[in-house]
Structures are given as C-alpha cells and as structure tokens.
Amino acid sequence: xxxxxxxxxxxxxxxxxxxxxxxxxxxxxxxxxxxxxxxxxxxxxxxxxxxxxxxxxxxxxxxxxxxxxxxxxxxxxxxxxxxxxxxxxxxxxxxxxxxxxxxxxxxxx
Amino acid sequence: xxxxxxxxxxxxxxxxxxxxxxxxxxxxxxxxxxxxxxxxxxxxxxxxxxxxxxxxxxxxxxxxxxxxxxxxxxxxxxxxxxxxxxxxxxxxxxxxxxxxxxxxxxxxxxxxxxxxxxxxxxxxxxxxxxxxxxxxxxxxxxxxxxxxxxxxxxxxxxxxxxxxxxxxxxxxxxxxxxxxxxxxxxxxxxxxxxxxxxxxxxxxxxxxxxxxxxxxxxxxxxxxxxxxxxxxxxxxxxxxxxxxxxxxxxxxxxxxxxxxxxxxxxxxxxxxxxxxxxxxxxxxxxxxxxxxxxxxxxxxxxxxxxxxxxxxxxxxxxxxxxxxxxxxxxxxxxxxxxxxxxxxxxxxxxxxxxxxxxxxxxxxxxxxxxxxxxxxxxxxxxxxxxxxxxxxxxxxxxxxxxxxxxxxxxxxxxxxxxxxxxxxxxxxxxxxxxxxxxxxxxxxxxxxxxxxxxxxxxxxxxxxxxxxxxxxxxxxxxxxxxxxxxxxxxxxxxxxxxxxxxxxxxxxxxxxxxxxxxxxxxxxxxxxxxxxxxxxxxxxxxxxxxxxxxxxxxxxxxxxxxxxxxxxxxxxxxxxxxxxxxxxxxxxxxx
Amino acid sequence: xxxxxxxxxxxxxxxxxxxxxxxxxxxxxxxxxxxxxxxxxxxxxxxxxxxxxxxxxxxxxxxxxxxxxxxxxxxxxxxxxxxxxxxxxxxxxxxxxxxxxxxxxxxxxxxxxxxxxxxxxxxxxxxxxxxxxxxxxxxxxxxxxxxxxxxxxxxxxxxxxxxxxxxxxxxxxxxxxxxxxxxxxxxxxxxxxxxxxxxxxxxxxxxxxxxxxxxxxxxxxxxxxxxxxxxxxxxxx
Numbered sequence: 001x002x003x004x005x006x007x008x009x010x011x012x013x014x015x016x017x018x019x020x021x022x023x024x025x026x027x028x029x030x031x032x033x034x035x036x037x038x039x040x041x042x043x044x045x046x047x048x049x050x051x052x053x054x055x056x057x058x059x060x061x062x063x064x065x066x067x068x069x070x071x072x073x074x075x076x077x078x079x080x081x082x083x084x085x086x087x088x089x090x091x092x093x094x095x096x097x098x099x100x101x102x103x104x105x106x107x108x109x
Numbered sequence: 110x111x112x113x114x115x116x117x118x119x120x121x122x123x124x125x126x127x128x129x130x131x132x133x134x135x136x137x138x139x140x141x142x143x144x145x146x147x148x149x150x151x152x153x154x155x156x157x158x159x160x161x162x163x164x165x166x167x168x169x170x171x172x173x174x175x176x177x178x179x180x181x182x183x184x185x186x187x188x189x190x191x192x193x194x195x196x197x198x199x200x201x202x203x204x205x206x207x208x209x210x211x212x213x214x215x216x217x218x219x220x221x222x223x224x225x226x227x228x229x230x231x232x233x234x235x236x237x238x239x240x241x242x243x244x245x246x247x248x249x250x251x252x253x254x255x256x257x258x259x260x261x262x263x264x265x266x267x268x269x270x271x272x273x274x275x276x277x278x279x280x281x282x283x284x285x286x287x288x289x290x291x292x293x294x295x296x297x298x299x300x301x302x303x304x305x306x307x308x309x310x311x312x313x314x315x316x317x318x319x320x321x322x323x324x325x326x327x328x329x330x331x332x333x334x335x336x337x338x339x340x341x342x343x344x345x346x347x348x349x350x351x352x353x354x355x356x357x358x359x360x361x362x363x364x365x366x367x368x369x370x371x372x373x374x375x376x377x378x379x380x381x382x383x384x385x386x387x388x389x390x391x392x393x394x395x396x397x398x399x400x401x402x403x404x405x406x407x408x409x410x411x412x413x414x415x416x417x418x419x420x421x422x423x424x425x426x427x428x429x430x431x432x433x434x435x436x437x438x439x440x441x442x443x444x445x446x447x448x449x450x451x452x453x454x455x456x457x458x459x460x461x462x463x464x465x466x467x468x469x470x471x472x473x474x475x476x477x478x479x480x481x482x483x484x485x486x487x488x489x490x491x492x493x494x495x496x497x498x499x500x501x502x503x504x505x506x507x508x509x510x511x512x513x514x515x516x517x518x519x520x521x522x523x524x525x526x527x528x529x530x531x532x533x534x535x536x537x538x539x540x541x542x543x544x545x546x547x548x549x550x551x552x553x554x555x556x557x558x559x560x561x562x563x564x565x566x567x568x569x570x571x572x573x574x575x576x577x578x579x580x581x582x583x584x585x586x587x588x589x590x591x592x593x594x595x596x597x598x599x600x601x602x603x604x605x606x607x608x609x610x611x612x613x614x615x616x617x618x619x620x621x622x623x624x625x626x627x628x629x630x631x632x633x634x635x636x637x638x639x640x641x642x643x644x645x646x647x648x649x650x651x652x653x654x655x656x657x658x659x660x661x662x663x664x665x666x667x668x669x670x671x672x673x674x675x676x677x678x679x680x681x682x683x684x685x686x687x688x689x690x691x692x693x694x695x696x697x698x699x700x
Numbered sequence: 701x702x703x704x705x706x707x708x709x710x711x712x713x714x715x716x717x718x719x720x721x722x723x724x725x726x727x728x729x730x731x732x733x734x735x736x737x738x739x740x741x742x743x744x745x746x747x748x749x750x751x752x753x754x755x756x757x758x759x760x761x762x763x764x765x766x767x768x769x770x771x772x773x774x775x776x777x778x779x780x781x782x783x784x785x786x787x788x789x790x791x792x793x794x795x796x797x798x799x800x801x802x803x804x805x806x807x808x809x810x811x812x813x814x815x816x817x818x819x820x821x822x823x824x825x826x827x828x829x830x831x832x833x834x835x836x837x838x839x840x841x842x843x844x845x846x847x848x849x850x851x852x853x854x855x856x857x858x859x860x861x862x863x864x865x866x867x868x869x870x871x872x873x874x875x876x877x878x879x880x881x882x883x884x885x886x887x888x889x890x891x892x893x894x895x896x897x898x899x900x901x902x903x904x905x906x907x908x909x910x911x912x913x914x915x916x917x918x919x920x921x922x923x924x925x926x927x928x929x930x931x932x933x934x935x936x937x
Contacts (some may be wrong), residue, residue: 350710353714358715358866367862375725375729376859387714
C-alpha cells in the first residue's frame with residue numbers, strides 16, 4: 001500500500017461561512033410576507049386569474065427558498081446544472097402530457 | 110502528487126527506437142503473471158464478509174449471482190409461452206396461465222434483469238477501476254442499494270410465486286386496478302423498491318465519475334463505458350421517480366378501490382400510460398446504453414484500434430439520454446392520445462435514431478482496417494451490431510405514425526424490441542461478461558465452447574425472431590394465446606429458435622463455472638487491452654491499485670504500442686510477447 | 701444531495717403533472733373540492749414550516765461557529781415546529797374524516813331530477829352527499845358553487861380528494877423521514893460530533909432535504925388549499 005490515501009472528496013470544500021443571522025432573518029421575513037400574500041389571494045375571489053397569481057407567488061417563494069436558504073447562490077456550476085436539469089425535465093414531463101390533454105379534442109381530418 | 114498533465118519526455122531518438130507499429134493480435138500463449146496473492150476474492154472469507162462487504166467488486170459479484178438466477182427464471186417463462194404457441198389453440202397452458210407466463214417473462218426480464226444487469230455487475234465492478242479509484246464514492250450506499258434491490262426483487266418474486274401477475278409488464282389500468290385478481294400491489298411495491306435502488310446506484314456512479322477520477326483522468330480520457338454508464342445514471346435519476354409516482358398512484362387506486370385513473374369518477378387511464386412511459390421509454394435506454402458502452406471496450410480491443418470518433422460516441426450517449434425523454438408517446442399512438450401530439454412524437458422518434466446510428470457507424474468505422482480477431486467477446490459484438498441495426502431500423506417502421514397503425518401490437522413489435530433488447534443488450538452483456546470474466550475471476554474459460562455459444566445464440570436468436578417480423582407484418586397480434594392456423598409455421602420456427610437460444614444461454618453457465626475450477630490463470634491482461642482495468646492483477650487486489658495511477662493518455666491507444674514502454678522497462682520486449690507491458694498501457698505510477 | 705433532490709422534484713413532478721391534467725379537465729370540481737378543505741390549519745402550517753426552515757439555517761450557523769447550546773436549541777426548535785405541523789395535519793385529516801370527505805365506493809340513494817325535470821331516485825356515492833353538506837354549511841359562495849353542481853360533478857370531486865390525500869400524505873411521509881434525520885443530528889450534536897467549522901456539512905446537507913419538504917408545501921398550499929373560495933367567517937379548526 002502506498003502513502004497516497006485517495007480520499008473521496010464528496011462534498012466541495014466550503015470556505016464560505018453560512019449565512020448571517022441578519023440575512024437569514026431577512027430571507028425568512030420575505031418568505032413569510034409572501035406566504036401572507038398567498039393566503040390573502042386564497043381568501044379573495046379572483047376568478048380564473050387566481051391560480052396564475054398564486055402560482056406566481058409560490059414560484060417567487062420557491063426561488064427565494066432555493067437561492068438563499070438552500071444556498072444555491074454559493075453553489076458551484078454543477079449544483080446549478082443539477083437544479084436546472086430538475087426543472088427542465090419536469091418541464092418536459094408537463095410539456096408533452098399537458099399538450100396531450102389540450103389537443104386531444106382536435107381531430108386531424 | 111504529480112500534476113495530471115505530466116508525461117514522460119520522449120525525445121525523437123527514443124521514439125524512433127520504441128515505436129513499433131506491428132499490431133499485436135494473438136493473445137500471449139503463456140503469461141508469467143499469476144493472480145495477485147491477496148485479491149478481492151480471497152482477502153476475507155465467510156458469508157458475512159460477502160454480505161457486509163463495501164468492496165464494489167464484491168458487490169458486483171453479489172449482483173451477478175441472483176441476476177443469473179432471475180435470467181433463467183425469465184427464460185423459463187419465455188419457454189412456456191413459446192411452447193404454448195406451438196399449436197393454434199394453446200398447447201400446454203390455460204388462458205390465465207398464459208397471461209401469467211408472459212407477464213412473468215416480461216417483468217422479470219425487464220425489471221429484474223435488463224435494467225440492473227450491466228450497471229449492477231459491470232458498472233459496479235469496473236467504473237471505479239476505470240476511473241482509477243479504489244472504490245465507489247459512497248461504498249456503504251452501494252451495499253445499501255444492493256440490499257434494497259434484492260429486497261425489492263424478493264417482493265417481486267413473491268408476487269409471482271403466490272398467484273402470479275397477469276397485467277403484462279406495463280401495469281396498465283384498468284387491467285391492473287379493477288380487473289386484476291393477482292398480486293399487483295406486491296409487484297408494484299417490488300418495482301418501487303428496485304427503482305429506489307436504481308436511483309441510489311445512479312447517484313453513486315455519478316458521484317464516482319465526478320469526484321473519484323485519478324489524476325490525469327480527464328473527461329476526454331474516460332473509457333466510453335464510463336460515459337455510457339454516466340448517461341445511464343442520469344436517466345435513472347431523472348426517470349425512475351416518475352415511475353415510482355405512477356406506481357404509487359396505481360397502488361392507491363388498488364387499495365381503496367377508487368382512484369385517479371378510474372373512468373367511472375372521471376379519471377383517465379391514459380394518464381397512467383403517460384407517467385409510465387415517461388419512465389419506461391427512457392428505461393429502454395437504461396437497458397441499452399451500458400451495453401453500447403461495453404461494445405466500445407470490446408470492439409477496440411479486438412480490432413486493435415482506437416475508437417473512431419471518441420467524442421461523437423461519448424456525446425451520442427448523452428444525446429440518447431436527453432432525446433430518449435422526448436419520445437415516450439410513440440408507445441401510445443393508438444391509445445387515444447391527441448393526434449397532433451402523436452405527430453410530434455413521431456418526428457421526435459426519428460431524432461433518437463440519430464445518436465444510435467452515430468454509434469453504429471463509428472463502430473463499423475473502428476473495424477475498418479483493424480486487425481480483427483474473433484474471440485468470443487468479439488463474436489458477440491459482431492452479433493450485437495448486426496442485430497441491433499436490424500432492431501433499430503425496424504424501430505423506425507414503428508416510430509412512423511402511419512405504419513405503426515398497421516404494425517401496432519403485433520408480433521412485429523415483439524420482434525423489434527427483442528432485436529434491440531436481446532439481440533442488443535443480451536449480446537452486449539454476454540460480450541461484456543466474456544470480456545471481463547478473466548479480470549473478475551482471474552480464470553480463462555474455454556475458447557472453443559465460448560465461441561460455439563456465441564454462434565448458437567446468434568442462430569437461435571435469428572430463428573426465433575426473424576419469423577415474427579413476417580407474422581407480425583401479416584397482422585398476428587401479440588399477447589393472445591390463440592392464433593389463426595396459417596401462422597403456425599412461423600410460430601413453430603420461433604419455438605424451434607427459442608429452444609436453440611435456450612441451449613445457447615445455458616452453455617455459459619457451464620463453461621464459465623467450469624473455468625473457475627479448471628481454467629488456466631488468465632494473467633493480468635489476457636486480451637492485451639489498454640484500459641486502466643487491465644493494468645492491475647486479475648482478480649484485482651482489494652483496493653484495485655497499489656499505487657495511485659496517473660493517467661497520461663486515452664483509453665484506446667492500440668495504435669501506439671510501446672509508446673510509454675520506457676516507464677516499464679524491465680518487462681518490455683519489442684515484439685510484445687510479455688503480457689503486461691504491451692500496447693501503450695497509459696499508466697505510470699505516482700510517487 | 702442535490703442529485704437526490706432532483707429525483708424528489710421529478711417524483712412530485714409526476715403527481716403535479718397528473719393534477720394539472722385533471723385541473724384542466726375539471727376546473728369546477730377542483731374549485732369545489734378545495735373550498736371544502738380547511739384553510740385555517742393549512743395557513744398555520746405554512747408558517748410553521750417556513751419558520752422551521754428558518755431555524756434550521758440558524759442551526760447550521762451554530763454548528764459552524766461551534767455553539768453547542770445554540771445548535772441544540774435550533775435543532776430542537778426545528779423538530780418541535782415539524783411535530784406541531786404533523787399534529788395539525790392529523791387534526792385536519794380527522795376533521796375531513798368526520799365530515800365524510802373520504803372517497804369511497806359506498807353508495808346511497810338521493811332524490812333528484814333527470815334531464816327532462818322528472819323526479820327520480822339516483823344512486824350516488826356517500827362522498828358526494830357529504831360534500832354537498834359541507835359546502836352548504838359554509839354558506840355564501842361555497843353554497844352557490846354547490847348548488848350549481850350536478851351529481852356527476854360531485855362524484856368527480858373525489859379525484860380532487862385522491863390528489864389531496866396522496867399529495868399531502870407523501871408530504872407527511874417526507875416530513876417524518878426529515879424529522880428522523882433531525883433527531884439523528886440532535887443525537888450527534890449531543891455526542892459532541894460537531895466541532896467548529898467542521899462537519900457542519902452534515903447539517904447543511906440534511907437542511908437541503910428539509911428545505912425541499914418546505915418547498916413542496918409552498919406549492920401544495922396554493923394548489924390544494926387556496927384553489928377554492930374561502931371566507932374568513934367560516935374558519936375553524
């Protein structure tokens with residue numbers, strides 16, 4: 001056996017200290033504010049627009065959560081790639097399946 | 110640690126002396142290297158040392174044994190189906206027994222054999238060695254995923270033993286929800302659990318390829334098998350969860366008797382098919398990609414040439430992994446999905462033929478002007494290329510919306526996917542098994558019997574499935590136990606072929622087992638291949654590499670024999686009769 | 701861990717895709733189903749989960765700084781918040797069960813009229829009857845929704861409820877796993893496993909999972925609970 005011990009470096013060396021308390025609190029407050037908004041939307045009658053508005057709020061919340069709490073902003077390229085891949089493949093799943101439901105009633109001839 | 114790019118300086122004068130372009134063809138008659146005194150097989154003893162091992166090589170062997178058993182089980186089920194089809198009214202089975210037999214064949218072969226076979230055995234065994242690592246990135250997770258897989262497989266087998274399963278391998282509701290009286294739940298759980306194992310293995314392989322590469326092992330120097338395994342793992346990670354969800358929803362429906370695929374409350378059974386094929390179409394690439402990876406390793410070795418178009422082959426693996434997700438609707442052309450969506454899927458299906466064809470053309474180009482020898486692995490590879498090409502081309506008939514209306518759910522489809530799955534994957538697996546057997550066990554099997562087995566399999570396979578193209582084209586539908594009498598000739602031919610094929614598949618079990626006891630020592634590098642895995646002893650030592658390997662050039666440098674022979678001077682002879690210092694092995698030792 | 705989360709995204713992606721497909725088909729039924737749910741508990745739970753995401757970030761920081769007391773405090777806080785979430789969730793399921801909002805094959809007979817306006821006896825599921833009661837009790841717009849629905853449409857609300865149970869059920873399962881991981885981290889912390897700037901990566905990786913569970917809820921909340929019409933007067937536990 002040689003002197004070289006091949007150590008698996010699974011987790012990237014993370015030299016960045018974790019988020020400050022102030023930063024975390026701010027993130028939390030933003031998220032809580034957005035949650036209040038989602039609730040408000042839930043209790044009002046916006047008709048068909050409601051689902052879009054509430055989903056938009058949820059997306060903003062999701063982005064804040066992943067970028068700040070899950071620390072994606074300090075992630076390396078690979079982490080970003082992974083996150084984008086997840087979204088992209090979910091998009092593919094939706095794209096074709098929902099296309100089916102939207103076009104099924106059209107007949108070609 | 111030496112920087113990755115360090116390579117020994119070669120002055121022009123030494124080059125003139127050392128370059129020897131005589132391709133080295135015949136394997137060495139004698140090999141002075143015995144197996145390493147301490148290797149992964151003998152460094153620990155007893156059942157527990159196997160069942161609690163975290164050594165990726167031992168885990169590979171742990172997969173090998175049950176997988177062989179499952180393959181034989183699935184083969185027996187296929188045999189029952191074929192025997193029953195000897196006469197137009199069913200020769201031996203009752204109707205529901207026939208349903209259970211073909212379901213058992215399909216499910217065992219797909220979920221318990223084709224999907225795990227190469228990732229589980231060769232992937233586990235060789236990916237860490239090929240990237241120059243001592244083990245997987247997460248050795249314990251690797252063992253866990255074997256246990257998870259084995260547990261899931263046991264669920265599956267239990268479901269098949271207590272009452273069987275009659276839904277077909279696709280579990281379409283309402284066959285699987287309202288109208289099945291068999292153990293769909295158990296089987297679904299089995300699929301769910303083995304799927305989880307598949308995800309864990311995929312994670313492990315991706316992490317290994319990213320993080321565990323030896324110094325100098327750049328992405329451009331990875332063996333193409335590793336590229337293929339990487340692409341496979343990506344598919345496993347992205348596709349399997351959707352199947353898990355589909356099966357969970359199906360299970361909910363089955364348990365509560367009411368669910369979202371139930372048309373009586375407004376549900377749509379087609380939705381299950383969407384979710385199912387989102388996994389199961391990419392899953393056929395989970396099955397075939399590792400096989401294609403093996404082909405690269407074998408074909409370069411036995412034609413003594415570098416692969417033609419390394420980058421094209423590597424990226425076509427990735428391309429298949431991506432495009433494979435865009436075509437699932439071609440399984441549903443006639444199921445009632447939107448006709449325009451069907452057109453889109455039809456066009457996209459043509460697209461996936463491109464990367465597959467890139468691979469086939471590159472393999473053929475690799476053969477061109479190579480010094481080809483026909484050892485058993487090479488025979489399997491040639492079988493693969495021929496059969497896979499037929500399978501791929503007939504796939505186009507089915508991918509075209511118009512012709513699929515005629516061919517849908519006929520024996521033509523059966524023949525098509527058996528040509529890709531058996532003619533492709535099964536042959537690739539045999540090629541890989543025969544290629545790597547000396548490395549895995551340190552023993553050489555019978556040359557004569559292995560070549561004979563390859564020929565028998567090829568003949569048997571062709572005889573089984575070529576007639577099915579004809580009967581399918583004439584409209585014989587699949588999955589029925591009865592058929593019109595005019596098709597009997599084709600069915601008898603198929604059954605005869607299946608019998609020959611069966612003999613072919615049993616042969617390796619005997620001669621490979623025999624080689625363990627009577628085979629001669631294979632030596633470190635019986636095929637005189639250039640990959641990293643051939644530069645270590647056979648069977649490998651527990652930690653693969655005694656010294657950290659430093660990789661200085663690509664995996665298939667067959668055209669540059671002896672280029673780095675200076676590094677291993679004591680063993681080097683110019684005509685290459687000594688087994689382990691030949692053919693630009695691409696490895697030097699770190700300091 | 702990110703790779704594992706990809707599989708989780710696609711796992712929930714599968715059921716969300718199914719949800720979307722049916723919501724396109726049956727918008728009215730989904731609205732009615734959502735209206736019958738309990739928005740108060742859901743709202744409280746949203747804030748609980750967000751807070752637990754916050755506390756776990758603080759736990760990472762404490763682990764990094766080597767503040768043992770802080771680490772334990774924040775881990776315990778996260779566990780408590782998660783557990784309270786589950787308790788509320790259990791209460792909610794119990795409420796749904798009491799109201800009879802569980803899809804089943806049980807049938808009953810109701811008086812209704814056919815297309816020509818002739819009174820007939822119709823066999824409908826018990827679920828549909830219960831749903832009618834629940835919506836009528838909520839009065840106002842909820843009742844208006846219910847009055848406009850035919851019995852067949854009420855039957856189809858069962859699909860919404862299948863989604864409701866499977867999505868929240870899977871979410872609860874994930875939470876239970878997450879709580880198990882948290883307890884394990886707490887035990888490790890108790891044993892002095894974490895030292896300043898070392899090994900805090902364990903908590904960080906586990907926090908990714910916990911945040912993901914939160915993320916799922918962020919989407920379930922508008923899709924399941926807030927898709928209907930709720931009014932403040934009828935909030936109850």
